[in-house]
Amino acid sequence: MKYKFILTSIAVTLQLQATTITSLLNTLEQRPEHRLDMIDVKKSNLDSQSISDKLMPTVNIFGGYEVYSSPNGLVPVPPNKLIGMVKDQSIGQPFSKNIFREGVNFTWPLFVKSVYTLEDKAELLHLAAKEKKKLNLLQREALVVGSVAQLRYLESLKAALIAKKHSILETENITKLKIKEGRTPQSALFILQSNINTLEININNIEQNINLIYSKVDTLTGVSLKQSLPIRLKHKIKKGEIFALKPLKRKLEATQKEVQATNEAYYPSVLTKGNYTYSQGDAYNNGNTLHESFGMVGLYISMPLFDASKGTASEQAKVAYLKKKSQLSQTAHALKVQAKQLTREIKLLKRSVALAKKSVFDQKRLLKIAKVSLKDEIITQEEYLRYEDAVADAKAALYKAEAKKWQDIAQLAVIYGNDLRRIVK
Numbered sequence: 464m465k466y467k468f469i470l471t472s473i474a475v476t477l478q479l480q481a482t483t484i485t486s487l488l489n490t491l492e493q494r495p496e497h498r499l500d501m502i503d504v505k506k507s508n509l510d511s512q513s514i515s516d517k518l519m520p521t522v523n524i525f526g527g528y529e530v531y532s533s534p535n536g537l538v539p540v541p542p543n544k545l546i547g548m549v550k551d552q553s554i555g556q557p558f559s560k561n562i563f564r565e566g567v568n569f570t571w572p573l574f575v576k577s578v579y580t581l582e583d584k585a586e587l588l589h590l591a592a593k594e595k596k597k598l599n600l601l602q603r604e605a606l607v608v609g610s611v612a613q614l615r616y617l618e619s620l621k622a623a624l625i626a627k628k629h630s631i632l633e634t635e636n637i638t639k640l641k642i643k644e645g646r647t648p649q650s651a652l653f654i655l656q657s658n659i660n661t662l663e664i665n666i667n668n669i670e671q672n673i674n675l676i677y678s679k680v681d682t683l684t685g686v687s688l689k690q691s692l693p694i695r696l697k698h699k700i701k702k703g704e705i706f707a708l709k710p711l712k713r714k715l716e717a718t719q720k721e722v723q724a725t726n727e728a729y730y731p732s733v734l735t736k737g738n739y740t741y742s743q744g745d746a747y748n749n750g751n752t753l754h755e756s757f758g759m760v761g762l763y764i765s766m767p768l769f770d771a772s773k774g775t776a777s778e779q780a781k782v783a784y785l786k787k788k789s790q791l792s793q794t795a796h797a798l799k800v801q802a803k804q805l806t807r808e809i810k811l812l813k814r815s816v817a818l819a820k821k822s823v824f825d826q827k828r829l830l831k832i833a834k835v836s837l838k839d840e841i842i843t844q845e846e847y848l849r850y851e852d853a854v855a856d857a858k859a860a861l862y863k864a865e866a867k868k869w870q871d872i873a874q875l876a877v878i879y880g881n882d883l884r885r886i887v888k
Contacts, residue, residue, distance in 0.1 A: 625666065
C-alpha cells in the first residue's frame with residue numbers, strides 16, 4: 464500500500480513538472496478558437512481568388528434539340544449562296560423544323576479596371592485576417608497568463624490566511640491555559656474563535672474564486688490545472704509599432720480601395736466573346752440530312768453613360784472609409800495612452816513588490832513581538848489581532864502587486880505584438 468502511494472506521488476510530481484506556462488500557452492494553437500481564425504484566413508484567401516477569377520475566361524459547352532413551327536436556319540446563309548440553292552432543289556437548303564445543335568462559347572474580360580482594384584482590396588483583407596489571427600492568439604495568451612497570475616495571487620492569499628489561522632490557533636491554546644488559570648476572561652476565547660470563523664469564510668470564498676479560474680483556464684486551453692504554475696520573465700517586451708492596430712489599418716486601406724473601385728466603375732471595360740455551333744437537321748426542301756457549322760469571335764468595349772446606383776455606391780464607400788478612419792484614429796490614441804500607462808504602472812508595481820516584501824518582513828517581526836507581549840499581558844487581545852491583520856494585509860498587498868504586474872506585462876505584450884511564449888517561462 465505504501466509502495467503504491469509512493470508511485471502515485473511520483474506520477475503526480477512528474478505531471479506537475481510537465482505542465483509549464485510555456486506548454487500551457489502552446490495548447491492554444493490546438494484549440495477550436497485558433498482553428499476558426501485559420502478558417503477565416505483561408506476564407507479571405509478564397510475571397511481574393513474569387514475576385515481574380517472575374518478576369519478569367521468562362522467557357523461553356525452546350526447541346527440541344529429545337530422544334531420550330533416553320534423552317535429555321537441551321538446556319539446563317541449569304542443571299543448569293545441562297546439563290547443558287549433555290550435554283551437547284553437537289554441541293555439541301557439549310558433550313559429545318561427540327562434541329563440538333565451543339566457547340567462551345569466563351570467570354571473573356573480583357574480589361575475591367577475596378578476588378579484590379581478590388582483584387583488589391585481582397586489582398587489587404589487577407590493580410591488583415593492573418594494579422595487578426597495572430598492578435599487573437601496573443602489576446603488568448605494574455606488571458607492565460609493573467610489567469611495564472613490571478614491564480615497564484617489567490618493561492619498565496621489563501622496560504623497567508625491559513626498561516627494567520629494557525630497563528631491564531633496557537634494563541635488560542637495559550638488563551639485557554641490563561642482562562643483555566645483565571646488570568647483571562649472567557650470572552651477572549653470567543654473573540655479568537657470569531658476571528659477563526661471569519662478566516663474560514665474568507666478562505667472558502669477564495670477557493671470558489673480559484674475554482675472559477677480553473678474553469679476559465681480549462682476553457683481557454685483544454686488543460687485542467689490542479690494548482691498554479693510558476694511564471695518568470697525570460698525576455699523583455701519589444702516595443703515599437705502598435706501591432707494591435709495593424710488589422711484595422713489593413714481594413715482602412717481596403718475601404719479606400721473600395722472607394723477607388725466605385726469610381727472606376729465608370730471606366731470603359733473591354734471583353735471578347737466567341738462561339739462555335741454545329742447544327743444537324745433535315746433540309747425542308749428535299750429532306751436530305753444536313754450538317755452545318757459556324758462560329759464567331761468579337762471584341763467589345765462597354766462604358767456606362769448613366770447609372771444612379773453607381774453614384775450612390777461611391778458615396779456609401781466614402782462614408783464607410785471616413786467612419787473606419789475615425790475609428791482607427793480613436794483606437795490608436797486609446798492604445799498609445801494605454802501602452803504608456805502600462806509601462807509606467809509596471810515600473811511602479813516593481814517598486815510596490817519590493818516595498819511590500821519589506822513590509823511583510825517588518826510586520827512578521829512585529830507580530831512575533833506582539834505574541835510575546837500578549838503572553839506577558841502587556842497588550843490586549845484586540846491589539847494583538849491587529850498585528851495578525853497587518854501581516855495578512857501586507858502579504859495580500861504583495862501578492863496582488865505581483866499578479867497585477869504580470870497582467871500588465873501580458874496586456875503590453877498584446878499591444879506591441881509580442882508572443883508571450885518568448886516573454887515568459
